[in-house]
Amino acid sequence: MFFSSDNSSPAHPKVMEALVAANAGYMPSYGGDPIMDEVRARIREIFEAPEAAVYLVATGTAANVLSLACYCPPWSAIFCHRNAHIEEDECASPEFYTGGAKLVLVDGEHAKMTPETLRETIRFTGRGGVHNVQRGMVSITDVTENGTVYSVSEVAALAAVAKDYGLPVHMDGARFANALVSTNASPADLTWRAGVDVLSFGGTKNGLMGVEAVVLFDPDKAWEFELRRKRGGHLFSKHRYLSAQMQAYLADDLWLDMARTANARADRLAEGILKIPGASLAHPQDANMVFAAFPRGLHHKVRAEGAAYHIWPGHQSLEGDPDEPVSARLVCSWCTGEDEIDGFLGALNA
Amino acid sequence: MFFSSDNSSPAHPKVMEALVAANAGYMPSYGGDPIMDEVRARIREIFEAPEAAVYLVATGTAANVLSLACYCPPWSAIFCHRNAHIEEDECASPEFYTGGAKLVLVDGEHAKMTPETLRETIRFTGRGGVHNVQRGMVSITDVTENGTVYSVSEVAALAAVAKDYGLPVHMDGARFANALVSTNASPADLTWRAGVDVLSFGGTKNGLMGVEAVVLFDPDKAWEFELRRKRGGHLFSKHRYLSAQMQAYLADDLWLDMARTANARADRLAEGILKIPGASLAHPQDANMVFAAFPRGLHHKVRAEGAAYHIWPGHQSLEGDPDEPVSARLVCSWCTGEDEIDGFLGALNA
């Protein structure tokens, strides 16, 4: 009954096997390994993007902020939802890597921007000439921080607003695989065909040890990305171990299988919760995360029985009226068992 | 009928006289001029702060961002009203100078934070440990960007919230003189006695050519300020010309006299506007700025007769229904004539 984070799950055994296999003999360092050549080719194939530049880093923050920095000069506005990970959970790393750009926050229910809220926010920004930050980039998080998913048409609608203002589009796809299987879209359709210019293509939360790809659909920024990655300290000397993880991830659709499992577990969890008297969903459950509200007393009970998860939003207290609802985030991953779901629902329902 | 900005007004003739007087013979550079010694002593006296460190720079942005940078590490949150000048009109200069701190925006009517909105915003920031920006500093703008003024007790109430969280307080006093004469407070009462740690003490908008003092009531940051000023490119070699302006400003209460005149003109303007059918004030008029709404048709009329001012907020259009109200910012300065006020009111009223 461990729902704290997909970051707490182990890597898939096939990933470990690939690492062990890659651990033989000498291999060129700093990305010159032959495994990376295969990874690059495979990602280009999967995304139907034969010109894309592809790089690997080890953390989602690195993937995001290096991508943003390539497109956002220090005087620019980065438009994102006010609950975006880049705003709420990266300790001003985008500001650091861009040299002081400003995140301009867009409203919207369930952590989703709408074309209207995005357009309004862009329109109000940068009208004052040199006195204001200039419109820079739009960053879309898919899966969102509330577990909701933008469909292909929703991404396209946001990107269309961005393009109206000549702005490039970044997608924070830390849970991209979960969004993809949720929408049943093709990778190309959910990204560059919808107007995305650069993608943080997550792997860590979905069964890797620690690898994220950055896919620059427009390779013009490739060299700048390489320089920024190096001086960010994110270029791995023994790069083969990043490559090997990503190679295993993409082989035989392992990445999609793992995401399908995670999403299915969350489906089961959400369905079960909706049957609990006094329980409800705080946000639609589209992928592998369930945001549920249930009475404070039940939190005490299921936690006592071993359930682990985050109270969300974090300012809610577990002290107080036991009947009052308190909401929580419950995250499933590739390794979440049906038994864990059922055990949790049983504890909640008892 | 020129109400565009106090930045468009000339310097007071006494300031020019002081400049000419200072322009004789050799004088030590980089702040070693004897005039600066007098200025420092006089500011300490005016603020009843014998230990304060006092520095001069030439722009309000420099005064603000150097002050913030001394107190706000790159991972910190700067709490300010969402209409603060540092947020809206400095092109992410605070982010640049701090190395990427984040401005966290506080709500409140008429560009004023309240103790409640400030506390709520602080409370919600930085709870997530290392993943979030850390609570850094509170920045209060007095006079606000909407022309309202925080009283001594209001400043003290905000500073008390800051102190509850151990946070230092900055005051953006680009129009400090106008706030002071509006509140009838003493400089010490409106600043350090109320809890302000560092003040941007404006002169440019109030009759100088281009000088702002930074008053560090706690001199511990003095050396850091000097280094940041230098590498910001804000240390003047021929510093005497900054000193001379400030010396003239403070002599014989010229600064207060100029602010009183500006505020009185705005009083007269606001009173007149309130008598115009269909006109109203968008914000309380506390100092030298009047935010007035009147029918679009009247804007065309008074502009045709030579009135100059900014439509505020800037997204409003002058094209459309002539009866619909459109709001404007009208700024008075030390040199605004009563005849200008009356001419404008006459044009508006005709």
Next chain:
Amino acid sequence: MFFSSDNSSPAHPKVMEALVAANAGYMPSYGGDPIMDEVRARIREIFEAPEAAVYLVATGTAANVLSLACYCPPWSAIFCHRNAHIEEDECASPEFYTGGAKLVLVDGEHAKMTPETLRETIRFTGRGGVHNVQRGMVSITDVTENGTVYSVSEVAALAAVAKDYGLPVHMDGARFANALVSTNASPADLTWRAGVDVLSFGGTKNGLMGVEAVVLFDPDKAWEFELRRKRGGHLFSKHRYLSAQMQAYLADDLWLDMARTANARADRLAEGILKIPGASLAHPQDANMVFAAFPRGLHHKVRAEGAAYHIWPGHQSLEGDPDEPVSARLVCSWCTGEDEIDGFLGALNA
């Protein structure tokens, strides 16, 4: 007998007159003043550069670092002489404004790079791909920090090396007028025709209160410069006072007259020093600065008689063997009197 710095001299009376004249009535702020239009046109005319973008700032550091930042991304190498002002006297301001570029230091006697030392340094930089800083820009100081002057052909030779590597060229012309009258060149010949892309065109050291122009011969960087100036805090609200100074500077060749006077005084000083037994020049005297070595005992003597100047380089001590030579920097300006020169030489010679 004040030879500490041209920064210690007053502004020329005509500059003060121009300031007083500009101090009448309202005028658009932030560079929209009509005086700036005249200044821009005049600088374009003087430099025979009708497309150049022209901006004013108040300090030489600001002019230099904003110029460098427009051309040098954070991962780039700025090639300059190891005694350049940007390396030695700006407290890492270039590193701040560029976001962390690296100054790569070039050798050469008398603070002058040679085509050979420059080429060798460029050649050795950035060969290691992503691991090294990339070749960025060449910055030439003319007049140098040792008072020597690059001729037109010397500037052109350095710029040719830069162009061989596709690098843009900056000129730190804090004492540009002194270099110009020393070389008897035209402004265009000493700058863009020789290969300079951006010039810090100094005024402060040569009779202004505090104004430097930045001349971007290639106006492509103009908007970026404006944004960087704003967020650096270097955009003046009451910009007219910068414009007025520069207008007076350029009128009737005042700037050249002042530089000619300063250089002539230094000529007189250098000639006199060479006649003093035991005195010598540490560097060729090409413009308004004399670097002279004479016995320690004489330093005590002339200082006792009121001479003011800097021991240069600064690590030399005035304590020790009175016969040992100690070198000094003696700076002349537009207002240095022949009597000052003769008085100093007399004191030295007595």
Next chain:
Amino acid sequence: MFFSSDNSSPAHPKVMEALVAANAGYMPSYGGDPIMDEVRARIREIFEAPEAAVYLVATGTAANVLSLACYCPPWSAIFCHRNAHIEEDECASPEFYTGGAKLVLVDGEHAKMTPETLRETIRFTGRGGVHNVQRGMVSITDVTENGTVYSVSEVAALAAVAKDYGLPVHMDGARFANALVSTNASPADLTWRAGVDVLSFGGTKNGLMGVEAVVLFDPDKAWEFELRRKRGGHLFSKHRYLSAQMQAYLADDLWLDMARTANARADRLAEGILKIPGASLAHPQDANMVFAAFPRGLHHKVRAEGAAYHIWPGHQSLEGDPDEPVSARLVCSWCTGEDEIDGFLGALNA
């Protein structure tokens, strides 16, 4: 015959075993894993530093620049040898992370600073007050970039100079294990007892996949380090995989065994080279790197037979007189076989 870099070697099989063992079940993320508790305790024990703060990152650049940034404000000078990795091979990452500090380069043969060259450089830096960068930190690389090793007394002598000026000391120990076994010193003696304040304790080059520890002997900077690590994008969510590598590294002295093997192979290689007519060592061979010079013709020969290594310094050409010596860097690691050494020597000697 692969001597290109220790970065090209695989990880030790025990490290892979530890990774597989750690890959079971859920585990707290972001460093809260229980393996990290053991790692921290073990490093404190090894270094006899029970108060030290210990963190893991994945790259040597990250370890170095985060350490430097905690001690070096943006206006400071970082004193290091002119061939230090932080100067030559990190693409101005220190400048980026510190917000624009300046690396001030110290001379010395074989990539080693001496107390004299260090003192002289420190003494000449920062004397000009606010105009110069301020003395910040000394960074010592051990093993150096030329393969030489500072002994305990040499580190202590450099640190003593630093302490004379009140400066903290960083050690870039990317090859710390190799230095340690070379000097036969204890970890405490070679670091904090000699005056080192913070150590980049490398693992990647010595048999790990990608882990470096940062050991802050003075834990005062711990929280700042954590914030800088996070916003640098260097906090791993699935941190257990860093911990597990380091745990295996330290268990049963694996780290020392691997370093001993690497050093012994280099000993064998150096001895062999010295017997080759026309070959010589460019630098003393103290640890696992051999810098050898031999005729250009031999380079062609051994490369044709499969030897891989870097020409060092990199500006030397392989085209030209076949008898002329060209120097090379030959790196041994834990997995370099004696047969590789002997094969290489045989090829060279034939």
